Amino acid sequence: MDRSQKAESVASLNAVFNEVxxxxxxxxxxxSVAQSTALxxxxxxxxxxxxxxxxxxxxxxxxxTDYVGLNDMLTGPTALASSVDPVAAAKAVVExxxxxxxxxxxxxxxxxxxxxxxxxxxxxxxxxxDELRGTIIGLVQAPATKIAQLATAPAAKxxxxxxxxxxxxx
Numbered sequence: 001m002d003r004s005q006k007a008e009s010v011a012s013l014n015a016v017f018n019e020v021x022x023x024x025x026x027x028x029x030x031x032s033v034a035q036s037t038a039l040x041x042x043x044x045x046x047x048x049x050x051x052x053x054x055x056x057x058x059x060x061x062x063x064x065t066d067y068v069g070l071n072d073m074l075t076g077p078t079a080l081a082s083s084v085d086p087v088a089a090a091k092a093v094v095e096x097x098x099x100x101x102x103x104x105x106x107x108x109x110x111x112x113x114x115x116x117x118x119x120x121x122x123x124x125x126x127x128x129x130d131e132l133r134g135t136i137i138g139l140v141q142a143p144a145t146k147i148a149q150l151a152t153a154p155a156a157k158x159x160x161x162x163x164x165x166x167x168x169x170x
């Protein structure tokens with residue numbers, strides 16, 4: 001890799017660090033190509049990205065970002081999982097790590113908040129942004145449904161009363 005390629009790599013990593021909501025650092029402990037492909041597919045499905053980067057270049061890329069706290073974690077064979085959704089990358093990596101012992105979660109960062117491995121696992125247990133949106137929409141729609149039911153209830157009660165009187169008269 002020549003100097004211009006390194007500069008380009010640092011610039012692209014810096015752009016990633018400036019756009020994402022969370023970065024999770026993993027250590028690969030001899031994963032096969034099939035396992036690595038499965039991990040990348042799982043992360044892609046979650047709307048996140050997974051990149052193996054040289055630690056020296058990653059350290060240069062995080063200098064002027066909120067992710068400066070990750071500097072000490074970038075040692076050894078590491079890879080970076082990142083996503084705009086603060087939960088997606090963490091959730092995908094933690095789910096994969098449950099079924100594969102060849103990947104170790106080193107830590108991560110949510111903006112300037114540095115997380116250890118347990119913090120990443122706790123973050124993964126939170127609902128994703130889409131799940132939260134669905135819950136909020138459900139909560140907003142529930143009162144409207146109840147209001148509609150209450151508005152039609154008196155008319156239904158009157159209809160039942162008239163029906164009962166009609167049965168008695170017949």
